[in-house]
Amino acid sequence: MKKLINDPRSVVPDMLEGLATLHPGHALLEGENVVLRSDLPPLPERRGVALISGGGAGHEPAHAGYVGAGMLSAAVTGEVFTSPGTDAVLAAIRAVAGADGVLLIVKNYTGDRLNFGLAAELARGEGIAVELVVVADDVALRDTVEAGRRRGVAGTVLVHKVAGAAAAAGLPLAEVAREAREAAAAVGTMGVALGACTVPAAGRAGFTLGEDEIELGLGIHGERGVRRTTLEPAAAIVGTILETILSDAAIAAGEQVALLVNGLGGTPPMELAIVAAEAIAQLRARGVHVARAWSGNLLTALEMPGCSLSVMRLDALRLQRLDAPTSAPAWPRGGVLAERVARTAAPHASVTAAELFRNDHGQGRAVRDAALAIAAALEAEERQLTELDSIAGDGDLGISMARGAAAVREIPPAAWSSAAAGLAAMSEALRRAIAGSSGPFYATALLRAARSLGACDPVTPGDWASAFDLGVSGVSDLGGARPGDRTMLDALRPAADALSSAIAAGRPFRVALSAMLEAGERGAEATAAMNPRLGRAAYLGDRAAGVPDAGAAAVVVWLRALERHLAG
Structure with a gap:
């Protein structure tokens, strides 16, 4: 007691x-x-x-x-x-x-x-x-x-x-x-x-x-x-x-x-x-x-x-x-109800982010298929991510990722008109579906990647590597984290660097994807030995040691799903 x-x-x-x-x-x-x-x-x-x-x-x-x-x-x-x-x-x-x-x-x-x-x-x-x-x-x-x-x-x-x-x-x-x-x-x-x-x-x-x-x-x-x-x-x-x-x-x-x-x-x-x-x-x-x-x-x-x-x-x-009035401190006062809850329509942008990237490079459907594969993987790992996040966070990462996956499934087919449009639509969906820190981070990364691909015709493996790199930089710019801070960046940054290096070296795209996944996995595993400097885990200090960062683990989940989908 x-x-x-x-x-x-x-x-x-x-x-x-x-x-x-x-x-x-x-x-x-x-x-x-x-x-x-x-x-x-x-x-x-x-x-x-x-x-x-x-x-x-x-x-x-x-x-x-x-x-x-x-x-x-x-x-x-x-x-x-x-x-x-x-x-x-x-x-x-x-x-x-x-x-x-x-x-x-x-x-x-x-x-x-x-x-x-x-x-x-x-x-x-x-x-x-x-x-x-x-x-x-x-x-x-x-x-x-x-x-x-x-x-x-x-x-x-x-x-x-x-x-x-x-x-x-x-x-x-x-x-x-x-x-x-x-x-x-x-x-x-x-x-x-x-x-x-x-x-x-x-x-x-x-x-x-x-x-x-x-x-x-x-x-x-x-x-x-x-x-x-x-x-x-x-x-x-x-x-x-x-x-x-x-x-x-x-x-x-x-x-x-x-x-x-x-x-x-x-x-x-x-x-x-x-x-x-x-x-x-x-x-x-x-x-x-x-x-x-x-x-x-x-x-x-x-x-x-x-x-x-x-x-x-x-x-x-x-x-x-x-x-009747009273000065008793615990009486809750008020009590009058409205006949119905007042609701005001939320204003929306006249043009959605996805509509800015209407040019069709023929890759919109492929991006959608990959996104759905990632969504299924995140849903399958919801419990594990929740348990991991409960150790050094607030325990909401699993359900946040599941909500994001559900939001991706709800994106209408017309929104996947191109690779850039698909990423922009995902950014908008995740921004609305996921509260806390994960939503803004992923929405920013996807929006920056979409802008990068929007100028590409057609989209090449090098363009994808560049878009991934810009998206990861967006996460860092938004949250202020750097590799070594025990965050999702510890999986994202090495994965992006590995993909860029492999593409620059002329390796096949599938080989580059494998290098990306391996680097992300090593980065996530390394967070178990890191002293957290940002996020809720930073409040725990040494008590967060011994287990990998949940955000980095979530990155590995979707990197693995992406690699399997594209390599299969």
Whole structure:
């Protein structure tokens, strides 16, 4: 287990110290793991209902992140995934309660209900008006337990917002509690986990999943879900979750909802955005109007990879509560959606690069055949290139080469009107298909080679050698690399030099191609002993030694395919 902590026994106070330091609107209650609004007026001057929520740590930014005007007055934090004790909750009640009373918002876990419930009883005995609202929004348990025994999960955040806005509007305790209960009844949530999380005190993951397994319908305490199943595309997983939520709540076409896409702590924003797009599209396809939607880490389970979807049925008042202002730092703000994604057509050049080289030297088809042979070789080596690039790079070279190969296959036949036109068309295709560094490098090399061949009539072996040389120089000029820097140039430059030398010596073209391949192979092999000076591998220093550069290896793949195709 690796955690950026000081001591498992001090995780919670250390965390709260950091949160309060980062947010001037927060204060800490002396002697307790409680975060308060720092702007609370003296007790005799307090007006309005105070709101308190909380639970075990590990759900950050919940619950302290929702402390602020328009949401919570205080948040009580227990140990990781453990309910705070009764005395801590009671201390929070005493700290924030005014004449208008306190509302406790509790997730439906036994420990939370017991400790918050007992604290409410004790506070009432002291003359403090207290109401308690329980959130039980986990629809994954619909076939397992009765509705009142379901777990409280991420929908609790929306209940915080509705209740906080109602309290800020000046409503009495009974009315704030009523709106909170109605909001809790109007929201359904279901989650999916792609892996487990590790509780600091336990030091090991709560469960183990296979490479293609997921847990559907999990809670927020690192526990397993209600069903283990096979990983599917995001669209299918979202469909399963939404079907469960919507059928449980009987939400029909024409109704208005709010959507919360909640990360469980280990899911990148990229994946949450994909899930959000799918969820919104599928809700709209059902005729359900998504009036508001948010995506992010809002109520997590430490570093668990996965997410949950919460859908809340809206009326005009509940929508107004969600839109009301709050100073709570973790509330995501906004949430208004466009009816459709705005799309602007990208401008294109009036003349493509391939159209500049229309003269037919009879070699366009031969170039196309060679290019397709290279494409097939790169596709066949995708996994090997990925593994090699993962050692000292970012692991995307294999898929980049495969994307480039697919783009070459899509070049229309008319674009191969000549050798130069074919190279120019490949340059354009690779420029568009491959991001990162490989796309610009290959696009530049091919474009320079195309320009060189465009003036040749007919194209001779010497012209090809010159075009190859100019293309390799283009790569060097663009990236600044030189032979010995442990890059693709270490295979390209010796290969180009060998081809030029063999042609200049009058050797047959096939012999020259063999010399080119052998020089490229030796150059790529030599990179294993080089100290990287450019690219991502340069950040690893000696740790990149012992394996050849992935970019140079990719060069050898297509040099070998080219030599075999032309020699065959």
